[in-house]
Amino acid sequence: MNIGEAATASGVSAKMIRYYESIGLIQPPSRTESGYRVYAGEDIHSLRFVKRARALGFSIEETRELLALWRDKSRASADVKAFALKHIGELETKIAELQGMARTLRHLAHNCHGDDRPDCPILEDLADPAGVKCH
Amino acid sequence: MNIGEAATASGVSAKMIRYYESIGLIQPPSRTESGYRVYAGEDIHSLRFVKRARALGFSIEETRELLALWRDKSRASADVKAFALKHIGELETKIAELQGMARTLRHLAHNCHGDDRPDCPILEDLADPAGVKCH
DNA sequence: ATGGGGCTTCCCATCATGGGAAGGTCAAGG
DNA sequence: CCTTGACCTTCCCATGATGGGAAGCCCCAT
Numbered sequence: 001m002n003i004g005e006a007a008t009a010s011g012v013s014a015k016m017i018r019y020y021e022s023i024g025l026i027q028p029p030s031r032t033e034s035g036y037r038v039y040a041g042e043d044i045h046s047l048r049f050v051k052r053a054r055a056l057g058f059s060i061e062e063t064r065e066l067l068a069l070w071r072d073k074s075r076a077s078a079d080v081k082a083f084a085l086k087h088i089g090e091l092e093t094k095i096a097e098l099q100g101m102a103r104t105l106r107h108l109a110h111n112c113h114g115d116d117r118p119d120c121p122i123l124e125d126l127a128d129p130a131g132v133k134c135h
Numbered sequence: 136m137n138i139g140e141a142a143t144a145s146g147v148s149a150k151m152i153r154y155y156e157s158i159g160l161i162q163p164p165s166r167t168e169s170g171y172r173v174y175a176g177e178d179i180h181s182l183r184f185v186k187r188a189r190a191l192g193f194s195i196e197e198t199r200e201l202l203a204l205w206r207d208k209s210r211a212s213a214d215v216k217a218f219a220l221k222h223i224g225e226l227e228t229k230i231a232e233l234q235g236m237a238r239t240l241r242h243l244a245h246n247c248h249g250d251d252r253p254d255c256p257i258l259e260d261l262a263d264p265a266g267v268k269c270h
Numbered sequence: 271a272t273g274g275g276g277c278t279t280c281c282c283a284t285c286a287t288g289g290g291a292a293g294g295t296c297a298a299g300g
Numbered sequence: 301c302c303t304t305g306a307c308c309t310t311c312c313c314a315t316g317a318t319g320g321g322a323a324g325c326c327c328c329a330t
Contacts, residue, residue: 034294077252125187
């Protein structure tokens with residue numbers, strides 16, 4: 001299995017497969033005599049694992065830890081769960097941040113009449129968030 | 136006003152002030168004979184505008200457009216509002232993505248007993264999201 | 271006049287990904 | 301058998317926003 005086929009089969013681009021190999025996230029596959037990478041079923045499995053972890057928002061370093069837990073057949077499920085819960089907490093923090101931004105902007109946009117006139121509370125807020133009038 | 140004082144006054148680090156200047160986001164300030172940057176009230180105002188826009192999640196390029204709208208006294212508030220609404224939409228998209236991740240992870244974590252045993256639905260999902268059992 | 275803190279520029283690192291060049295390889299069809 | 305086009309290899313560069321740090325100059329207070 002070539003890198004292109006592995007990319008199609010795993011959903012990870014060939015570029016990223018090489019990158020993951022270069023940083024030691026995945027094992028270097030075997031090579032043909034001419035140097036082409038050759039992937040087996042197990043490699044594709046790992047690549048899909050990585051793909052899925054990334055899709056769930058884990059960083060590459062976190063994915064590395066998850067891979068280690070996955071390969072460690074004697075891990076405690078409590079460790080995995082704690083890892084997941086920590087990540088959920090980080091996701092929730094980020095969500096709250098974005099919601100704060102969206103809420104503020106919605107409020108400003110709501111107060112902006114949105115017509116041909118130049119007066120705009122959105123720009124006014126950006127220029128002076130505290131609403132300190134400069135007389 | 137030195138760059139350090141401008142940083143304190145605006146909440147933008149000296150490093151970033153120089154960077155914003157280098158990419159043409161803010162006007163180069165005047166300099167002392169010895170080359171020190173000297174900031175005036177108007178500069179601080181712009182820096183705070185940038186800071187606020189960034190805090191609301193606008194990219195630097197978007198901030199550049201907002202600055203242009205701000206300086207253009209004849210802009211239509213409709214343009215600003217459309218800009219804000221577009222950004223709100225992007226924020227909401229990102230929020231929905233993160234919520235999807237968090238929801239999935241919460242579901243998986245909920246089904247993980249989290250004890251000393253190695254069995255873990257979280258890792259099982261990462262390894263095989265579709266739940267295709269490999270016999 | 272000296273010491274310490276602030277300023278200058280310049281380069282490097284991050285994180286994850288993609289683009290592209292230069293060159294080697296493989297398979298299919300003439 | 302040779303050509304052609306699609307694939308592979310490595311290597312370098314770019315992104316976006318920010319920080320770290322080095323080398324060297326400057327300014328002010330003691």
